[in-house]
Amino acid sequence: MNIDSILKPFQRFGVHLGLDRIQQLLANLNNPHHQVPIIHVAGTNGKGSVCAYLSSVLTEAGYRVGRYISPHLIDWNERICLNEKPISSEELQQLLLQVQSAINPNAEYPTQFEVITAAAWLYFAQQKVDIAVIEVGLGGRLDATNVCDRPLVSIITSISREHWQNLGPTLADIAREKAGILKAGCSAAIGQLPPEAKTVVENRIQELGCPAIFPEPAIALRTTKARSTRREEERWAEYQNIEYSLPLLGDIQLANSALAIASLQLLQQQGWQITPDAIASGMAKTKWPGRLQWTTWKDRPLLIDGAHNPAAAIALRQYVDTLEDISDKKSNLPSIPNRISWVMGILSTKDHADIFKALLRPDDQLHLVPIPDHSSANPENLAILGRNICPELEVVQTYPDLITGLDTAITTNSDLVVLCGSLYLLGHFLAIPTQ
Numbered sequence: 001m002n003i004d005s006i007l008k009p010f011q012r013f014g015v016h017l018g019l020d021r022i023q024q025l026l027a028n029l030n031n032p033h034h035q036v037p038i039i040h041v042a043g044t045n046g047k048g049s050v051c052a053y054l055s056s057v058l059t060e061a062g063y064r065v066g067r068y069i070s071p072h073l074i075d076w077n078e079r080i081c082l083n084e085k086p087i088s089s090e091e092l093q094q095l096l097l098q099v100q101s102a103i104n105p106n107a108e109y110p111t112q113f114e115v116i117t118a119a120a121w122l123y124f125a126q127q128k129v130d131i132a133v134i135e136v137g138l139g140g141r142l143d144a145t146n147v148c149d150r151p152l153v154s155i156i157t158s159i160s161r162e163h164w165q166n167l168g169p170t171l172a173d174i175a176r177e178k179a180g181i182l183k184a185g186c187s188a189a190i191g192q193l194p195p196e197a198k199t200v201v202e203n204r205i206q207e208l209g210c211p212a213i214f215p216e217p218a219i220a221l222r223t224t225k226a227r228s229t230r231r232e233e234e235r236w237a238e239y240q241n242i243e244y245s246l247p248l249l250g251d252i253q254l255a256n257s258a259l260a261i262a263s264l265q266l267l268q269q270q271g272w273q274i275t276p277d278a279i280a281s282g283m284a285k286t287k288w289p290g291r292l293q294w295t296t297w298k299d300r301p302l303l304i305d306g307a308h309n310p311a312a313a314i315a316l317r318q319y320v321d322t323l324e325d326i327s328d329k330k331s332n333l334p335s336i337p338n339r340i341s342w343v344m345g346i347l348s349t350k351d352h353a354d355i356f357k358a359l360l361r362p363d364d365q366l367h368l369v370p371i372p373d374h375s376s377a378n379p380e381n382l383a384i385l386g387r388n389i390c391p392e393l394e395v396v397q398t399y400p401d402l403i404t405g406l407d408t409a410i411t412t413n414s415d416l417v418v419l420c421g422s423l424y425l426l427g428h429f430l431a432i433p434t435q
Contacts, residue, residue: 003076003089006096010112017142021110025118026147028102032125033147036066039263040145042136042178043157045312046191046256049248049288050157053260054133057282059083061274066124066132068145070113073290073427080120082127084287095119113137117144131272141180152270153263154181154188154210157256159197160311161351175200187270188212189263192255215239215262217254218246240265242276245284249292250319257283290426292319300410300417304429307420310351313358316420323416339394340364341414343405344421345371345379352377352385355421362392365414369398369405371425402428 026033039054041047048069055067065083072078077086087095099118103110110118117137124132131152136143140156159175175197182188182201188210190201205212218239235246239258246253261283264274292305307316320340342359344366346352360366366386368379379398387396395412399405402425409417419429 001093001097003093003096006093006100007076007112007115010110010115013109013111015113015138016111017139019142019144019147021108022114022117022144023147024104024107025099025102025110025114026121028104029099029118029122033121035125036121036129036132036148038132038134038148038151039153039155039267040134040136040148040151040181041155041157042140042143042181043155043191044160044174044178044309045315046157046252046259047135049253049256049286049291050155050260050263051133051135052248052286052288053257053283054263055081055084056286057260057264057274057279058131058133060282060285061272061278063130063272064128066120066127066129067135068117068120068124068132069135070116070137071423071427073423074431076116079116080123082123082129087123091123092119095122098122111144114144121147136178136181139174139177139180141177143181146181149183151181151183151186153266154183154186155191155259155263156181156188156193156201157191157259158311159193159201160309171196172200176204179204182208182210184208184210186210187266189259189266190214191259192217211266213262213266215258218258218261220251220254242279244280247284247286248288250315251322252315252318290423290430292316297406297417298410302406302410302417302419304419304426306423306426307355307359308347308350308422310354310358313355313420316418317359320416320418338363339414339416341367341395341409341412341417343367343369343402343409343417343419344382345369345402345425346377346382346421347371347424348375348377350377350422352382353389356386356389359420360386360390360393362390363394364390365395365397365409365412366390366393367395367397367399367405367409369402369425370400371422372402372428374422374424403432 041051055065058065067081080087096119099115134145136145156178179201218237221236224234237246239261295302305316307313368382370376383396383398
């Protein structure tokens with residue numbers, strides 16, 4: 001029995017927020033989460049990169065560090081890491097069987113996310129981690145990760161309109177759910193929030209008496225230009241007199257990296273030994289694939305990014321628009337990306353119109369593909385929407401699969417080809433053997 005076959009039966013229970021099932025399941029496993037000190041990270045965007053920074057720095061500082069994230073790009077193992085290394089398939093399979101055997105057949109069955117979350121808590125307890133960095137799956141208040149009463153630090157990275165079907169229609173509603181990870185008297189670090197959301201979070205902080213910080217973004221220092229590929233760029237930033245190399249691309253990482261360092265400073269205040277050198281070294285070593293990542297397809301440069309909601313799409317477009325400023329004409333990358341070929345697939349539940357408004361410009365091309373094995377928006381419907389939103393698009397075309405769409409886009413006269421719209425689509429791409 002492999003990992004997929006163990007987890008697949010739980011898929012039918014869908015997204016069902018609530019803590020009763022996970023608390024009962026963990027109780028049946030002797031409450032492993034009570035043995036794991038955690039940093040809890042919520043937010044619309046930026047959760048993953050902040051978790052990656054924290055895990056990398058704490059590993060560099062010499063601690064035994066667990067990390068739990070979602071979703072995965074290629075396989076389930078990515079979700080549960082120990083000191084930056086994904087759990088082995090054998091270990092994960094054994095954990096899932098343990099969790100499965102702890103389910104009460106006479107009670108309401110847990111969701112798939114609750115099962116894998118329980119496996120993560122069990123693994124971290126068994127491995128006796130010093131600390132675990134735990135990413136919220138959806139929302140916060142009723143998310144299966146929200147079972148610890150005393151997090152070392154609670155982090156809210158950003159708040160924008162996503163998952164409104166589950167969290168409520170307004171930013172205030174969404175903020176209220178995400179602020180559910182805040183605990184009385186426990187430290188909090190809060191990213192850049194829109195005013196409506198910030199008010200809700202600040203009120204909750206005051207109610208709970210959380211020692212809270214609201215760090216400003218780091219200062220951009222310099223960028224070493226690319227020589228042969230964009231991946232050879234080295235950007236430098238500074239936060240609180242700590243200068244560090246910033247390996248993750250996009251201006252949003254100035255805010256995300258500052259939030260991570262500010263959270264580490266809250267740990268320092270609690271007695272954790274994290275030197276400035278460990279911070280600088282850990283930040284420089286951070287990896288977070290599938291987000292503003294350069295790769296190639298058929299020997300041509302390709303930029304890939306999740307961009308699965310409007311805020312992420314805005315960040316992607318901002319990055320693309322900066323390429324003219326930092327381009328190196330000796331590079332094999334496009335020097336002035338005026339016309340973009342977008343290869344896109346989007347889930348049916350996402351804000352399609354706002355994503356298109358953020359990305360599309362006159363003379364761009366839009367190549368639309370389905371997302372395999374997920375609730376994909378219909379490419380034909382997206383084509384109509386894209387043409388309505390940006391009538392000056394040079395090309396709008398649909399394809400039966402990703403490879404056909406990529407092969408076509410890569411042969412166009414566009415200045416840059418970008419694959420985006422869903423992390424699941426990127427995972428499908430990264431799993432292609434020949435890419």
